[in-house]
Amino acid sequence: MIRFLVKRIALLIPVVFGIITATFLLMHATPGDPALTYLGNHPTPAAIAALHHQWGLDKPIINQYFDFIGGLFTGDLGSSLFYNETILKLIALKLPPTLMLMLMGSLFGVIFALPLAIWTAIRKDKFIDHLVSLMNAVILGMPIFFIGAMGILFFALKIPIFPVGGYGESNLQHLWSLVLPSITIGLGLVPLLVRSLRTSVIESLDSEYVAFARSKGLKNRAVWLKYALRNGSISGISILGIQVGYLAGGSLVIENVFAIPGMGSFLMSGILNRDFPVVQGATLTFAMLVVLVYLMTDVAYALLDPRARFK
Amino acid sequence: MSTMTRIKKLHINNFRLYLGIFILLTVIAMAVFASHLTKFDPIEQDLMNALQGGTDKHFLGTDNLGRDIWSRLLYGGRTDLFLATAAVLAPFIIGTIIGAICGYFSGWIDTFVMRVADVVVAFPFYVLVISLVFILGNGVSSIFIAISLVSWVAYARIVRGETLIVRSKEFIEAAQTGGISNRKIITRHVLPNVITQAVVYAMSDIVLNIGVIVTLSYFGLGIVPPTPDWGRMISEGQQFLAGGYYYLTVLPAIAVIITSLGLSFIGDGLAQLLRVKR
Amino acid sequence: MTAPANILEFENLQIVARIAGRDYIAIDNVSFNVAQGHARGLVGESGSGKSLTLRAIMGLLPSNVRVTSGSIKFQGIDLLADKGKYRKSVLGTGISMVFQEPSVALNPVMKIGKQITDSLVERSDLNRRQARERAIDLMDQVGIRDPEKRVDDFPFQLSGGMKQRVMIAAAIACGPELILCDEPTTALDVTIQAQIIDLFKKLRSELKVSLLYVTHDIGVVAELCDAISVMYSGRIVEQVDDINKVFSNPQHPYTKALLSAIPRIDGPIQRLKGLEKTAPSLTQRSQELAPPMTQIEPGWEIAPFEFSDLNQMWSSSSHE
Numbered sequence: 001m002i003r004f005l006v007k008r009i010a011l012l013i014p015v016v017f018g019i020i021t022a023t024f025l026l027m028h029a030t031p032g033d034p035a036l037t038y039l040g041n042h043p044t045p046a047a048i049a050a051l052h053h054q055w056g057l058d059k060p061i062i063n064q065y066f067d068f069i070g071g072l073f074t075g076d077l078g079s080s081l082f083y084n085e086t087i088l089k090l091i092a093l094k095l096p097p098t099l100m101l102m103l104m105g106s107l108f109g110v111i112f113a114l115p116l117a118i119w120t121a122i123r124k125d126k127f128i129d130h131l132v133s134l135m136n137a138v139i140l141g142m143p144i145f146f147i148g149a150m151g152i153l154f155f156a157l158k159i160p161i162f163p164v165g166g167y168g169e170s171n172l173q174h175l176w177s178l179v180l181p182s183i184t185i186g187l188g189l190v191p192l193l194v195r196s197l198r199t200s201v202i203e204s205l206d207s208e209y210v211a212f213a214r215s216k217g218l219k220n221r222a223v224w225l226k227y228a229l230r231n232g233s234i235s236g237i238s239i240l241g242i243q244v245g246y247l248a249g250g251s252l253v254i255e256n257v258f259a260i261p262g263m264g265s266f267l268m269s270g271i272l273n274r275d276f277p278v279v280q281g282a283t284l285t286f287a288m289l290v291v292l293v294y295l296m297t298d299v300a301y302a303l304l305d306p307r308a309r310f311k
Numbered sequence: 312m313s314t315m316t317r318i319k320k321l322h323i324n325n326f327r328l329y330l331g332i333f334i335l336l337t338v339i340a341m342a343v344f345a346s347h348l349t350k351f352d353p354i355e356q357d358l359m360n361a362l363q364g365g366t367d368k369h370f371l372g373t374d375n376l377g378r379d380i381w382s383r384l385l386y387g388g389r390t391d392l393f394l395a396t397a398a399v400l401a402p403f404i405i406g407t408i409i410g411a412i413c414g415y416f417s418g419w420i421d422t423f424v425m426r427v428a429d430v431v432v433a434f435p436f437y438v439l440v441i442s443l444v445f446i447l448g449n450g451v452s453s454i455f456i457a458i459s460l461v462s463w464v465a466y467a468r469i470v471r472g473e474t475l476i477v478r479s480k481e482f483i484e485a486a487q488t489g490g491i492s493n494r495k496i497i498t499r500h501v502l503p504n505v506i507t508q509a510v511v512y513a514m515s516d517i518v519l520n521i522g523v524i525v526t527l528s529y530f531g532l533g534i535v536p537p538t539p540d541w542g543r544m545i546s547e548g549q550q551f552l553a554g555g556y557y558y559l560t561v562l563p564a565i566a567v568i569i570t571s572l573g574l575s576f577i578g579d580g581l582a583q584l585l586r587v588k589r
Numbered sequence: 590m591t592a593p594a595n596i597l598e599f600e601n602l603q604i605v606a607r608i609a610g611r612d613y614i615a616i617d618n619v620s621f622n623v624a625q626g627h628a629r630g631l632v633g634e635s636g637s638g639k640s641l642t643l644r645a646i647m648g649l650l651p652s653n654v655r656v657t658s659g660s661i662k663f664q665g666i667d668l669l670a671d672k673g674k675y676r677k678s679v680l681g682t683g684i685s686m687v688f689q690e691p692s693v694a695l696n697p698v699m700k701i702g703k704q705i706t707d708s709l710v711e712r713s714d715l716n717r718r719q720a721r722e723r724a725i726d727l728m729d730q731v732g733i734r735d736p737e738k739r740v741d742d743f744p745f746q747l748s749g750g751m752k753q754r755v756m757i758a759a760a761i762a763c764g765p766e767l768i769l770c771d772e773p774t775t776a777l778d779v780t781i782q783a784q785i786i787d788l789f790k791k792l793r794s795e796l797k798v799s800l801l802y803v804t805h806d807i808g809v810v811a812e813l814c815d816a817i818s819v820m821y822s823g824r825i826v827e828q829v830d831d832i833n834k835v836f837s838n839p840q841h842p843y844t845k846a847l848l849s850a851i852p853r854i855d856g857p858i859q860r861l862k863g864l865e866k867t868a869p870s871l872t873q874r875s876q877e878l879a880p881p882m883t884q885i886e887p888g889w890e891i892a893p894f895e896f897s898d899l900n901q902m903w904s905s906s907s908h909e
Binding site: 015019027142143149153157245246253274282287 | 433435439441445552576
Binding site: 207208209211212213214215216217218219222226227230231234304305306307 | 644647648649677679680681682685686688690693694695696697698699707708711712743745756759760762763
């Protein structure tokens with residue numbers, strides 16, 4: 001298992017470097033001068049030069065690149081142009097709500113998707129199967145912010161169960177205010193999760209090992225849960241892993257809809273304030289988060305599927 | 312057991328495909344003939360008649376600036392559909408070519424491109440597109456570039472996978488030993504065999520693009536007002552939800568959903584057609 | 590009075606498959622029985638319908654395949670009646686089945702010990718430790734060495750022969766009286782095949798189980814079975830309760846061809862003397878109903894020779 005982990009991590013190193021490089025290139029090799037945005041209308045050339053020097057933008061680009069990487073290793077991502085704070089501190093502040101949101105979102109997604117997937121797999125091509133697939137197509141077509149807005153309308157305004165937005169003060173309030181956003185993200189996950197889980201559960205149900213399980217006289221319940229679902233969910237795990245990009249993107253949108261002070265609203269505020277270091281730091285963090293979840297998916301997969309572990 | 316696998320149920324039901332085509336054609340027709348289907352200018356304000364539900368004059372009502380919702384839906388569809396479809400073209404072409412080359416030649420170029428693809432997909436789609444639009448500045452061309460930079464990966468991966476399968480087929484080997492140039496083999500023999508999967512994906516990619524474009528304008532990025540667009544209609548309507556003006560938000564959302572449904576049905580139908588053909 | 594009662598009785602079984610909106614007769618007029626404590630071999634090439642026949646007993650037919658007439662009685666009660674309730678009650682405890690491919694018939698992500706005893710645990714109040722002990726006993730019984738160490742293995746850690754033994758252990762876990770075998774040795778090496786055949790012999794004598802043994806290898810039938818039914822293209826062509834009669838004096842030309850191919854038939858029928866083509870696939874098969882069988886003597890029946898599918902097969906050139 002340890003060898004497996006080491007191998008996985010080694011495989012990720014080039015990707016991580018690629019991400020760092022891509023983020024750097026995005027921010028530095030593209031048109032647009034952060035100094036200009038920072039200084040607003042009609043800055044003096046001297047002021048621009050001073051800022052360039054302060055940020056190291058007057059150095060050759062390759063030096064800037066190495067400075068950037070060096071900074072990353074020491075945890076120095078620069079400072080926000082807008083808030084008087086280092087990016088690292090800001091990220092430490094904004095990351096927990098986003099992590100919680102992604103975790104709860106995927107949890108709700110799985111809770112919604114699993115029963116639907118089994119149900120439609122067992123009743124394949126029956127009415128319920130078509131109904132769920134239509135419902136999936138509808139959800140897939142809904143912009144996620146619209147789902148969120150409808151959630152607010154019905155479960156915060158009409159029936160005031162949940163707060164309209166915000167994050168609250170205490171931990172309990174934090175958790176409570178994340179429920180509706182998480183359900184929204186979970187709903188967004190349902191179509192793709194159900195579709196792929198259904199396929200793998202059907203594959204399982206058609207398999208020889210399920211036929212053998214039935215021939216042993218096992219009850220339907222045991223066959224569905226211990227054979228079809230258990231085996232089907234192994235591929236479900238990797239689907240969820242692939243969907244994590246969606247999840248992170250969804251949290252970006254949803255945090256803004258629900259006014260949750262996480263990485264997503266952080267990135268958006270950086271964009272609206274034209275705060276280059278914030279955009280850079282937030283983008284990088286999102287990408288790293290995705291890589292980390294990929295790694296966790298691999299580990300979870302290995303834990304569930306012994307064949308992957310022993311390879 | 313071989314008998315069991317041979318006796319596979321062939322369930323051909325392409326009702327979905329036709330329904331999808333019907334929906335999409337209707338939506339496209341409404342967008343194209345927008346000017347014939349309404350007598351109102353979608354950006355013309357009429358503050359005296361703001362926030363009215365369905366009336367004889369405005370049968371879907373007016374928004375907070377008194378603009379006719381029906382016109383805005385029609386013209387907004389024009390904007391969103393055109394952008395979403397046009398934004399598919401570049402990634403489709405680039406991704407397909409890259410995927411075919413990677414799959415056909417393998418080797419270091421394949422390894423390199425696929426690692427680049429890994430890096431691109433490590434950035435959440437919305438995060439990357441929104442950051443890119445930020446860097447490139449608001450506007451339609453930024454949307455194109457941002458989407459193209461991200462979505463070629465999916466096409467490249469799909470086509471690469473298909474090419475790997477096709478490459479091992481006999482007729483390719485025959486062509487290779489026959490001394491036909493690689494370029495000709497790829498364009499004449501490989502691409503026609505792998506392109507269908509990419510087309511199927513393109514349908515869901517348009518849905519994805521509509522989502523992105525609508526979301527961008529929801530955040531006030533991308534499409535610049537006053538160009539009518541469904542995303543901005545939803546976001547502008549949202550402030551009036553609490554006041555009970557649901558139709559401002561719900562109507563454009565329904566437009567988005569119906570269009571996406573049509574595209575999804577076509578995608579599903581095509582995929583099924585493909586499975587049956589195999 | 591001396592003849593033992595039948596544990597399994599087929600009567601006029603007809604199975605129909607629906608392919609691309611059309612119905613095709615996959616199996617017709619299949620009637621035979623398995624006597625208590627006896628073993629019947631069901632022999633035929635692939636596509637002859639023998640596996641389908643087995644799956645009909647277990648209720649494991651694919652969704653587009655259905656039994657259209659006839660009955661399958663286990664201990665005198667029809668398995669096809671009462672929506673499979675009776676069948677559910679006897680699966681595992683009365684009838685169990687050993688599948689052809691142990692590598693795909695075992696759940697790849699479940700420990701083998703669990704797979705051997707899970708249906709037993711469901712029916713009894715064995716706790717986890719007792720179940721494990723029972724699994725080790727069963728593994729020992731089917732000749733798996735070091736069962737204590739092996740019991741927590743996953744299928745992919747075992748060789749093909751070992752996996753097949755695991756499947757047999759699971760099949761006998763609830764003490765069935767009849768075991769259906771679907772070519773259980775086809776996927777194995779020749780030396781392992783012999784060991785598995787020996788294991789079945791041992792189980793027959795020790796547990797007094799009856800067997801319905803499906804195979805294309807008539808040599809295995811000769812070694813293991815008392816009775817034989819030969820199938821071709823979804824029909825029985827010859828069957829006899831005393832296997833020696835057919836070996837010494839086969840009546841049907843197809844049986845003769847099969848016998849001339851002893852000791853082994855590997856794969857398709859065209860290797861058989863006098864037969865050129867492979868059997869027609871289900872959709873190309875003759876849709877005529879099987880004619881009634883002719884009784885040569887009690888317990889020995891043959892089908893008329895002029896069945897069209899079969900006639901097409903005989904190559905005119907090979908007549909000496």
